Amino acid sequence: MDQSPQFQMQYCRVCGKQMHQSAQYCPGCGAVQTPVSNTDKRILPAMLLCFFFGFLGVHRFYVGKVGTGILQLLTIGGFGIWALIDFIMIIAGAFTDKEGNKLTLWT
Structure with missing residues (x-):
């Protein structure tokens, strides 16, 4: 599977439906997708x-x-x-x- 930026996928944290990583809302359940932090700073x-x-x-x-x-x-x-x-x-x-x-x- 090609992992270039246009094909990177993630799963909804509520319903588990697969969607693009840049999606702010799940297309299946409409849940807001909070971004995963890429830093260890708080x-x-x-x-x-x-x-x-x-x-x-x-x-x-x-x-x-x-x-x-x-x-x-x-x-x-x-x-x-x-x-x-x-x-x-x-x-x-x-x-x-x-x-x-x-x-x-x-x-």
């Missing part, structure tokens, strides 16, 4: 690190973004604004790791 540690040490960029080091972590360290979290934006993005579920994978799991 939201809760990133959020706590950002809340307590955001001005030092520690949360960016945690997710592997060393370059921007150093920039936050040198600019005191972008004078607090950058750290605040990161904190909001972490809570909203829009924060990503160094490979661009969203942090989707809390613990």
